Amino acid sequence: MYKKIFFNLFLVFFLVFFQISFVSALPFNLSSLNLILIVFVFLLELKDLKTTLIWVLGSGFLIDIFYFHTAGVYLLSFFISFLFMSFLLRHFFTNRSLYSFLALIFFGQIIFKISYYSYRFLIDFIMRKNFNYIFNLEFFKNEFIVLGINILAVTIFFYFFIYFSSNFKPVFLFKRKN
Amino acid sequence: MKKSFSKIKIIKYSAVFGLLVFLYILHVFNPLEKMIISFSNPVLVKLQSFSLKINKSYEEKISDLNLKSENEEKEKELIKLRQDNAKLKVLENENKILRDYLGFLTRNNYNYVMARVISRGDLSSISKQDNFLIVNRGKDDGVYPGLVSIDESGNIIGKVIEVKDKISKIFLINSKYCKLAVSILGEKETYGLIQGDLGLSIKMDFIPQSLNLKEGDLVLSSGLEASVPRGLQVGKIFKINKESNELWQSAFIDPLGDLNNISIVSIIIPELNPDSLKD
Numbered sequence: 001m002y003k004k005i006f007f008n009l010f011l012v013f014f015l016v017f018f019q020i021s022f023v024s025a026l027p028f029n030l031s032s033l034n035l036i037l038i039v040f041v042f043l044l045e046l047k048d049l050k051t052t053l054i055w056v057l058g059s060g061f062l063i064d065i066f067y068f069h070t071a072g073v074y075l076l077s078f079f080i081s082f083l084f085m086s087f088l089l090r091h092f093f094t095n096r097s098l099y100s101f102l103a104l105i106f107f108g109q110i111i112f113k114i115s116y117y118s119y120r121f122l123i124d125f126i127m128r129k130n131f132n133y134i135f136n137l138e139f140f141k142n143e144f145i146v147l148g149i150n151i152l153a154v155t156i157f158f159y160f161f162i163y164f165s166s167n168f169k170p171v172f173l174f175k176r177k178n
Numbered sequence: 179m180k181k182s183f184s185k186i187k188i189i190k191y192s193a194v195f196g197l198l199v200f201l202y203i204l205h206v207f208n209p210l211e212k213m214i215i216s217f218s219n220p221v222l223v224k225l226q227s228f229s230l231k232i233n234k235s236y237e238e239k240i241s242d243l244n245l246k247s248e249n250e251e252k253e254k255e256l257i258k259l260r261q262d263n264a265k266l267k268v269l270e271n272e273n274k275i276l277r278d279y280l281g282f283l284t285r286n287n288y289n290y291v292m293a294r295v296i297s298r299g300d301l302s303s304i305s306k307q308d309n310f311l312i313v314n315r316g317k318d319d320g321v322y323p324g325l326v327s328i329d330e331s332g333n334i335i336g337k338v339i340e341v342k343d344k345i346s347k348i349f350l351i352n353s354k355y356c357k358l359a360v361s362i363l364g365e366k367e368t369y370g371l372i373q374g375d376l377g378l379s380i381k382m383d384f385i386p387q388s389l390n391l392k393e394g395d396l397v398l399s400s401g402l403e404a405s406v407p408r409g410l411q412v413g414k415i416f417k418i419n420k421e422s423n424e425l426w427q428s429a430f431i432d433p434l435g436d437l438n439n440i441s442i443v444s445i446i447i448p449e450l451n452p453d454s455l456k457d
Contacts, residue, residue, distance in 0.1 A: 017221050017222055020296075020297040021225035021297050022226070022228065024226075024297050025232075027232065031299060057195070061202075062214070065215065066215075066296075066297060066345070067297075067312070075195065076195065076199060079192075079195045083188065
């Protein structure tokens with residue numbers, strides 16, 4: 001049990017370091033790749049909820065340390081996205097098709113962004129700071145690009161995993177019986 | 179069928195997360211944070227520099243592609259040489275940056291702290307509205323909010339806005355969060371405040387209409403901020419907005435430093451007590 005937790009936390013450390021240090025300096029718009037959320041999607045599909053929760057907790061906590069956010073912005077945003085994605089997975093996408101993965105990352109990313117900006121707005125409001133984000137056309141254009149990049153990344157990872165696992169169905173929905 | 183959490187479990191886990199956030203606000207995790215940052219610093223520096231190498235190669239490749247149409251043979255030769263000397267060049271480049279830093283800083287007699295970039299930009303913000311760097315020097319090294327960071331040529335690249343014991347957050351000068359008192363070296367010295375304009379350029383507002391600014395005028399730090407030395411280069415004016423019916427004119431500034439490829443920065447530390455800045 002503890003061995004499993006520590007092993008998972010070790011991987012979380014590696015993932016977060018990779019995200020904040022390596023991915024953040026990549027060229028083009030690749031720096032907007034949200035590897036952490038992508039990993040949550042794969043964990044939700046392949047592993048159990050508790051393991052995913054360890055990853056959510058660990059990565060949220062670590063990212064908040066490095067990004068100086070006041071009150072666990074990432075911890076909470078990741079947790080809300082996780083709850084929402086596990087709800088979707090439970091009620092709407094009970095299979096391991098590409099469509100499920102794409103839908104999960106799509107909605108997960110949107111919920112993550114909504115939680116993130118809402119929470120930051122709330123914190124800035126409480127602390128009487130200026131909320132400096134401007135939700136203009138450029139902003140939404142960029143967010144759309146981020147969404148596209150993450151969806152593309154999930155597709156690539158999905159097909160990559162197909163070669164190593166028989167757990168996925170490339171396209172068509174597949175209902176599993178109890 | 180997938181397992182799901184029961185309502186009780188969701189409430190339980192939410193309470194745990196809430197508690198964690200609460201403890202986080204109370205800075206209960208500070209010693210743990212310090213420990214994690216300390217041991218992760220070398221890994222982060224390595225990853226960042228590896229990623230930066232990829233970034234540089236990508237940019238070189240793009241520029242190479244443009245040159246290709248002009249001179250294909252030279253391009254091939256260049257690529258071959260570049261591949262042969264890639265490792266050497268990275269080291270040489272780093273050495274040059276450090277030598278330039280040393281030269282500039284000792285010439286001007288500044289106190290400084292050299293820092294390596296370990297991360298850049300927020301995971302959630304591609305729009306660059308809060309364009310920042312995280313560097314591996316913090317309170318323990320004498321860094322505090324309000325200090326400026328410069329590149330190897332002495333150009334201001336950003337301002338320290340937040341610090342922790344081992345790391346600092348530097349908002350780049352094209353970020354909305356970075357405000358800096360500057361002066362323009364035109365026909366007449368003009369003082370003002372610059373601020374990043376959505377991460378794309380730098381804007382200086384409220385310049386009196388009577389002043390005759392020119393494109394290419396140099397913008398320097400004014401020295402009006404206690405923590406920022408006077409005369410550090412910021413950028414050059416590339417566009418002026420002057421309407422006859424407006425009370426003020428504004429200028430857009432092109433930063434002199436390369437804000438995209440920064441691996442080492444220098445934070446200038448003035449000889450004064452940081453506590454006196456709080457007032």
